[in-house]
Amino acid sequence: MKLYNYFRSSASFRVRIALELKGLAYDYVPVHLVKGEHKQPQYAAMSPSLLVPALQLDTGEHLGQSMAIIEYLDETHPQPPLLPRDPLARARVRALAQLIACEIHPLNNLRVLKYLVRDLKVEEEAKNAWYRHWVRDGLEAFERELAQLPAGTYCFGDTPTLADCCLVPQIFNGRRFDVDFDGLPRTMAAFDACMALPAFQRAQPSSCPDAEG
Amino acid sequence: MKLYNYFRSSASFRVRIALELKGLAYDYVPVHLVKGEHKQPQYAAMSPSLLVPALQLDTGEHLGQSMAIIEYLDETHPQPPLLPRDPLARARVRALAQLIACEIHPLNNLRVLKYLVRDLKVEEEAKNAWYRHWVRDGLEAFERELAQLPAGTYCFGDTPTLADCCLVPQIFNGRRFDVDFDGLPRTMAAFDACMALPAFQRAQPSSCPDAEG
Structure with missing residues (x-):
């Protein structure tokens, strides 16, 4: 997996925590928000909403929105769980x-x-x-x-x-x-x-x- | 169930749609945001974050945050589903x-x-x-x-x-x-x-x- 993100982005940080808690290896791809790299065509093709983070799966699919990404990780890699069962x-x-x-x-x-x-x-x-x-x-x-x-x-x-x-x-x-x-x-x-x-x-x-x- | 909500609140409207799509009956309890009724002690005891909507379950428990409420309804009343399975x-x-x-x-x-x-x-x-x-x-x-x-x-x-x-x-x-x-x-x-x-x-x-x- 590749995580397109920015060190200071709060939403990016959320996903990094989830990946680390689950022990999932990922490539860190920096996207410099202050320099506007999230608005460049290459990034826009992957994240049409121009937001970080974006998680690129090994299948090539991209996911956006940090909470949606974390729930996806939790559903596909259930251990340790990040949501209770009840x-x-x-x-x-x-x-x-x-x-x-x-x-x-x-x-x-x-x-x-x-x-x-x-x-x-x-x-x-x-x-x-x-x-x-x-x-x-x-x-x-x-x-x-x-x-x-x-x-x-x-x-x-x-x-x-x-x-x-x-x-x-x-x-x-x-x-x-x-x-x-x-x-x-x-x-x-x-x-x-x-x-x-x-x-x-x-x-x-x-x-x-x-x-x- | 009782839904504490306000007619014009967007977050309340989301939950009303989910309840209607699932055909779940509920009592509508109005909370007038412009008059500040969400800041009154009685409402605060139920929703400490002072936000609408709040869903009161038949067990007396209260739930807040519209997307969390909708996912709860989807998990406890799966038909018709509001999220795909994949x-x-x-x-x-x-x-x-x-x-x-x-x-x-x-x-x-x-x-x-x-x-x-x-x-x-x-x-x-x-x-x-x-x-x-x-x-x-x-x-x-x-x-x-x-x-x-x-x-x-x-x-x-x-x-x-x-x-x-x-x-x-x-x-x-x-x-x-x-x-x-x-x-x-x-x-x-x-x-x-x-x-x-x-x-x-x-x-x-x-x-x-x-x-x-």
């Missing part, structure tokens, strides 16, 4: 993942920040406040959801799931913008537990071949 | 759904539009341009993804899927803001095919008990 538990894990992937991250990705600055003439400090607002607001909601679940090492239970694959990159992104993580005990305990695992360490931006300072 | 096909449907639920809709929901106006002092016309930009940009990406798939009546194949549950509410929302839908032939053909079905008709905002003009 439908209600699966719904809880998916809801946690979507709370990050549908409520927090979309507001803060590169193209949105660019629109704020270029089209809405938002100043640097107001842009950063926007960023921090949505991360903090979203993580507070995440924490309240976790508080209603049984205690566990990770977001849901005692093994990492799709929810952890989404949480960890969001915390990394939040750190870059100095988000305040105080008062989020369950969330940050899950993050710390994840980062103690080699799979998460190997997937992190600073471990990527295209990492920049 | 893992690659499932990934394609999920990616289409996420292209809407993670790339378009999050930028245009009520709390984001409020932040633009209240915190960033964005004028009405610039706010509407923001709205149209993300819907149009996202639907063009959606159309390019559809163009790479085999022809079908709906977004993926000849039966409605999770992708259609997400597409149709997004088109309704776009219409409210006069988005230009020209040049999106596959997307709009899937929309029209969906709206010819009674399930989509019954789920639409104007059919809801809390509908306003």
Whole structure:
């Protein structure tokens, strides 16, 4: 398999974690978002939505959207599972993942920040406040959801799931913008537990071949 | 089952479509977002993330996040299926759904539009341009993804899927803001095919008990 991705992309990071947790080997193909490499014809032919990551299977097929890719990996390489077996538990894990992937991250990705600055003439400090607002607001909601679940090492239970694959990159992104993580005990305990695992360490931006300072 | 939702909420509309496609009876409980009813303590106890929709099961459990709810319904009430059986096909449907639920809709929901106006002092016309930009940009990406798939009546194949549950509410929302839908032939053909079905008709905002003009 080949993963077309960018070291700093949160959605790319999610898929790298899943690949590492499952022990699946892959070729890392860097796509430099800031240089606009995702908009070049060669990449567009593979990912018409011009988004990273894209996973190229050994059959030549391409898959997009990080959560869809992770569920595909989980269905085709079931061990270790990234979703529980019980439908209600699966719904809880998916809801946690979507709370990050549908409520927090979309507001803060590169193209949105660019629109704020270029089209809405938002100043640097107001842009950063926007960023921090949505991360903090979203993580507070995440924490309240976790508080209603049984205690566990990770977001849901005692093994990492799709929810952890989404949480960890969001915390990394939040750190870059100095988000305040105080008062989020369950969330940050899950993050710390994840980062103690080699799979998460190997997937992190600073471990990527295209990492920049 | 009880569905806590709002007639105009796109995420609520997705779940109503799934319930109707599966022929599942449910009680409709309106939660008025504009009046802030989702922030009241009674609702917060059920949905700590303060989002609609929330599905209350007959066991008393609550589920949040529309795509997670729909997958739960599909796993517990498999007929008619809203996802194909083949893992690659499932990934394609999920990616289409996420292209809407993670790339378009999050930028245009009520709390984001409020932040633009209240915190960033964005004028009405610039706010509407923001709205149209993300819907149009996202639907063009959606159309390019559809163009790479085999022809079908709906977004993926000849039966409605999770992708259609997400597409149709997004088109309704776009219409409210006069988005230009020209040049999106596959997307709009899937929309029209969906709206010819009674399930989509019954789920639409104007059919809801809390509908306003």
